[in-house]
Amino acid sequence: xxxxxxxxxxxxxxxxxxxxxxxxxxxxxxxxxxxxxxxxxxxxxxxxxxxxxxxxxxxxxxxxxxxxxxxxxxxxxxxxxxxxxxxxxxxxxxxxxxxxxxxxxxxxxxxxxxxxxxxxxxxxxxxxxxxxxxxxxxxxxxxxxxxxxxxxxxxxxxxxxxxxxxxxxxxxxxxxxxxxxxxxxxxxxxxxxxxxxxxxxxxxxxxxxxxxxxxxxxxxxxxxxxxxxxxxxxxxxxxxxxxxxxxxxxxxxxxxxxxxxxxxxxxxxxxxxxxxxxxxxxxxxxxxxxxxxxxxxxxxxxxxxxxxxxxxxxxxxxxxxxxxxxxxxxxx
Amino acid sequence: xxxxxxxxxxxxxxxxxxxxxxxxxxxxxxxxxxxxxxxxxxxxxxxxxxxxxxxxxxxxxxxxxxxxxxxxxxxxxxxxxxxxxxxxxxxxxxxxxxxxxxxxxxxxxxxxxxxxxxxxxxxxxxxxxxxxxxxxxxxxxxxxxxxxxxxxxxxxxxxxxxxxxxxxxxxxxxxxxxxxxxxxxxxxxxxxxxxxxxxxxxxxxxxxxxxxxxxxxxxxxxxxxxxxxxxxxxxxxxxxxxxxxxxxxxxxxxxxxxxxxxxxxxxxxxxxxxxxxxxxxxxxxxxxxxxxxxxxxxxxxxxxxxxxxxxxxxxxxxxxxxxxxxxxxxxx
Numbered sequence: 001x002x003x004x005x006x007x008x009x010x011x012x013x014x015x016x017x018x019x020x021x022x023x024x025x026x027x028x029x030x031x032x033x034x035x036x037x038x039x040x041x042x043x044x045x046x047x048x049x050x051x052x053x054x055x056x057x058x059x060x061x062x063x064x065x066x067x068x069x070x071x072x073x074x075x076x077x078x079x080x081x082x083x084x085x086x087x088x089x090x091x092x093x094x095x096x097x098x099x100x101x102x103x104x105x106x107x108x109x110x111x112x113x114x115x116x117x118x119x120x121x122x123x124x125x126x127x128x129x130x131x132x133x134x135x136x137x138x139x140x141x142x143x144x145x146x147x148x149x150x151x152x153x154x155x156x157x158x159x160x161x162x163x164x165x166x167x168x169x170x171x172x173x174x175x176x177x178x179x180x181x182x183x184x185x186x187x188x189x190x191x192x193x194x195x196x197x198x199x200x201x202x203x204x205x206x207x208x209x210x211x212x213x214x215x216x217x218x219x220x221x222x223x224x225x226x227x228x229x230x231x232x233x234x235x236x237x238x239x240x241x242x243x244x245x246x247x248x249x250x251x252x253x254x255x256x257x258x259x260x261x262x263x264x265x266x267x268x269x270x271x272x273x274x275x276x277x278x279x280x281x282x283x284x285x286x287x288x289x290x291x292x293x294x295x296x297x298x299x300x301x302x303x304x305x306x307x308x309x310x311x312x313x314x315x316x317x318x319x320x321x322x323x324x325x326x327x328x329x330x331x332x
Numbered sequence: 333x334x335x336x337x338x339x340x341x342x343x344x345x346x347x348x349x350x351x352x353x354x355x356x357x358x359x360x361x362x363x364x365x366x367x368x369x370x371x372x373x374x375x376x377x378x379x380x381x382x383x384x385x386x387x388x389x390x391x392x393x394x395x396x397x398x399x400x401x402x403x404x405x406x407x408x409x410x411x412x413x414x415x416x417x418x419x420x421x422x423x424x425x426x427x428x429x430x431x432x433x434x435x436x437x438x439x440x441x442x443x444x445x446x447x448x449x450x451x452x453x454x455x456x457x458x459x460x461x462x463x464x465x466x467x468x469x470x471x472x473x474x475x476x477x478x479x480x481x482x483x484x485x486x487x488x489x490x491x492x493x494x495x496x497x498x499x500x501x502x503x504x505x506x507x508x509x510x511x512x513x514x515x516x517x518x519x520x521x522x523x524x525x526x527x528x529x530x531x532x533x534x535x536x537x538x539x540x541x542x543x544x545x546x547x548x549x550x551x552x553x554x555x556x557x558x559x560x561x562x563x564x565x566x567x568x569x570x571x572x573x574x575x576x577x578x579x580x581x582x583x584x585x586x587x588x589x590x591x592x593x594x595x596x597x598x599x600x601x602x603x604x605x606x607x608x609x610x611x612x613x614x615x616x617x618x619x620x621x622x623x624x625x626x627x628x629x630x631x632x633x634x635x636x637x638x639x640x641x642x643x644x645x646x647x648x649x650x651x652x653x654x655x656x657x658x659x660x661x662x663x664x
Contacts, residue, residue, distance in 0.1 A: 058545035063521035064513060114478060119470035138451035139524055142474065146446060147517045149478065153485045154508035157501050165497040169489050172504050176486035181396060185479045189395035192471055213390035 029322040036084050036101070037077040043102045044071055047155060066136045066144035067151070071109040074127045078327065079104050079226040082251070085319045086230020086244055096162055100171060100229050103156040107179050108222060110148035113141055115188065121277075149179075162233060170232050178225035187218025195283055206284040212253070215286075219259070220252030227251070227320075239312065246309035247320060254302040254328045257295050260287040266332070299328045361654040368416050368433070369409040371426075375434045376403055379487060398468045398476035399483070403441040406459045410659065411436050411558040414583070417651040418562020418576055428494055432503060432561050435488040439511050440554060442480035445473055447520065453609075481511075494565060502564050510557035519550025527615055538616040544585070547618075551591070552584030559583070559652075571644065578641035579652060586634040586660045589627050592619040598664070631660045 048068050050059060080101030087097035116123040116131040117138065123131050133141035155161070156172050177183060191214055196203035206214070227248035231241045263278045264287060278285050287295040306324035310317030380400050382391060412433030419429035448455040448463040450470065455463050465473035487493070488504050509515060523546055528535035538546070559580035563573045595610045596619060610617050619627040638656035642649035 058518075058522065058542070058549060060513060060518040060521035060525070062525060063518060067513065110478075114474055117474060119474060139529060140521070142446055142449060142451060143517055143521050143524075145478070146442075146481065147513050149481055150508050150512040150517060153504060154512055157505035157508060165501040169497040169501050169504070172485060172501070173489035176482050176489060180482040180486055181392060181399070181479050185475055185482060186390075186392040186395060189392035189472070189475050190390065192475075193392070193394060197471060210390070217390060 026322065026326065029319065029326055032319065033076060033078075033081055033326075036081045036098075037075075039098050040077045040080045040101055040105055041072060043098055044105065047102060047151070048072070062136065062140060063143055063147060066132055066140045067147050069135060070113045070132045070141075070144050071106060071148060074109070074129075075105075076330075077101075077105060078255075078323075079108055079222060082223065082226035082248075082320070082323060083229050085323060086227045087233045088319070089230060089240075089313050089316055090234020090236055092230065092233045095160065096233055097230065099155065099158065099161045100233060101226075103152045103161070103171075103175065104222065104226055104229065106148045106152035106155065107175065107184075110145040110152070111179075111184060111188070113145040113148065117141060120188075120192070152179075167232060167235070171229060174225055174228060174232065178221040183217050183221030183225075184219075187214055187216070187221065190214045191218055204284075208286065208289055211284055211286055211289065215256040216249070216252060219256050220249065223252040223255055224248035243309050243312055247306050247324070250302045250306040250309065251324050251327055254299055254306065254324060257286055257299050257302070258328055258330060260285040261292065261295060261299075262330075262332070263287075264292065303328045361651065361658055364651065365408060365410075365413055365658075368413045368430075369407075371430055372409045372412045372433055372437055373404060375430055376437065379434060379483070380404070394468065394472060395475055395479060398464055398472045399479045401467060402445045402464045402473075402476050403438060403480060406441070406461075407437075408662075409433075409437060410587075410655075411440055411554060414555065414558035414580075414652070414655060415561050417655060418559045419565045420651070421562060421572075421645050421648055422566020422568055424562065424565045427492065428565055429562065431487065431490065431493045432565060433558075435484045435493070435503075435507065436554065436558055436561065438480045438484035438487065439507065439516075442477040442484070443511075443516060443520070445477040445480065449473060452520075452524070484511075499564060499567070503561060506557055506560060506564065510553040515549050515553030515557075516551075519546055519548070519553065522546045523550055523615075536616075540618065540621055543616055543618055543621065547588040548581070548584060551588050552581065555584040555587055556580035575641050575644055579638050579656070582634045582638040582641065583656050583659055586631055586638065586656060589618055589631050589634070590660055590662055592617040593624065593627060593631075594662075594664070595619075596624065635660045 045068075048064065048071070050064065080098070083101040083104060084094070084097045087100075088094075112126060113132045115121050116126055117133055124134050125131065129135070131141075132144055136144070152175070153172060156175055157168055159168075161168050161171065179185065194204045194206050194210075194214065204210075224245065225248075227244045228241065230236075231244045234240075236244065260278065263276065263285075277283075278288070286298070290298060303324050307317075307321045310320055313320075377400075380396065380403070382396065412430070415433040415436060416426070416429045419432075420426075444458060445464045447453050448458055449465055456466050457463065461467070463473075464476055468476070484507070485504060488507055489500055491500075493500050493503065511517065526536045526538055526542075526546065536542075556577065557580075559576045560573065562568075563576045566572075568576065592610065595608065595617075609615075610620070618630070622630060635656050639649075639653045642652055645652075
């Protein structure tokens, strides 16, 4: 594998300001987040626009509409942001990182559609809008989730992600493992089991280690993949990949604690989804075990851990450091 | 891309009898089917056996069990048979074809789990056993389907499928497109729409062309992929790939007509699933439009078409010709 042929257009979201000496604050990060979000939006829109050649007669219009509804105009696109920012450490051409980010975001969106289903979390609201099965119907929501998941691997396999097949196949394999039984889906199953939500179930009393393990799979695996993918695209060396992995793990943990805190302290109108659900479900969370103050202290130490793991990248790691802070401190 | 390094162990299922001059009958085909089926079974069993290193604490046992229940001990494994037989035309090492066949079968199995869900076809029986959501629960069935679909791409990306990343990424992309919006999932959505099963729905009156188009997506795309995959693994030339495509399309059509005939004429105890469902659902099928006798004549002409498309492979195409006959004439 060789280094990418082209230099990146620039650090994320700020094509005019380059160089390692620039300084970022939360305002700068948020404009970069908006930039990645709008680029991902445009890319997903393009990916999910049928070509006229496909013929209208056999076009599953309603399904396509549901797939678009479930993945467009939504979310902060945190995973693509982490992917683009990680890829930027290695001057990966921006369009490649965005394509990989789009594949990753499709996986995230499918997981939300299926998690919201009546047989799962039975949620009516998502990002302030009716969930997919409410806006369409259950059958369409199941198929839309399947369609997004499948499309993710279609996108990840395309040459636009990287000219080298070896790099693309590494991405595909890593993405499948992060999203699969040993990652996101497995974590979701463990979570449902812990809540006693399966037909055979009694709620499980989980200790801190078990909760951490579950969350590392359920939400951690995809976030870790986002960071690792930057290294894969950038042909990072072992030390760099290890640094990204440690950063990804810390950020994954922080993300989950922040999420649990929002469920306790958050506001439904800001979040666009129900709050207080964990307590109602009697769900074991780290916030529940540690208490709010200790959980907040843990968040801070995770942010420090994330920052430290990026030391070898010097000031170039600044965007990722800011992203870790944002993830820990977000209010929605 | 170069030709495979190793010769295949032998024509499928008959490692002791090699050479282009051997003759097959339906009995020989069925012993080969059994052989592929048992090899695929063993491979899926191996793929879905957790390693001790994964740790038992965070193992989603129930989900793994449901994924195994949904994919092991079941089915004729027609898709892997077609894949192995197509790959054999090019002396592809058997283990590679079986790995690709396992990935394909995982996609097929996931589609059955999701199709059987209450919100979809609401079936209680599959292959003579309770469907996954009956044996486990709905949430587990949704996740098991997601898990199998994701695992398929994990498996397809592994070096055991082919040493060249370029070949593997071609397979991944083709599989994703065959299974996605423009293929299987899209066809399933069109089928549900045609039956008026969506929330907004009135049953659609489909003509022959529309039914054929729908079925080419719903069942045809994966069967066509099975045959194409043999050519991808074998580094087939354009003429050979075209021949496999034409064969795959004809076999896909034959498969669907045979399926529709079984729904009319089949026996529940032999099939292991409900019959007469199409009529009850008022479903437009080619058998319904053409009538039983004309549908049977169409089957015969599709088998001839399938055979003719393989002429350039000479007697080596015999297994595929026999498979087409089997698919057209199967009674379960």
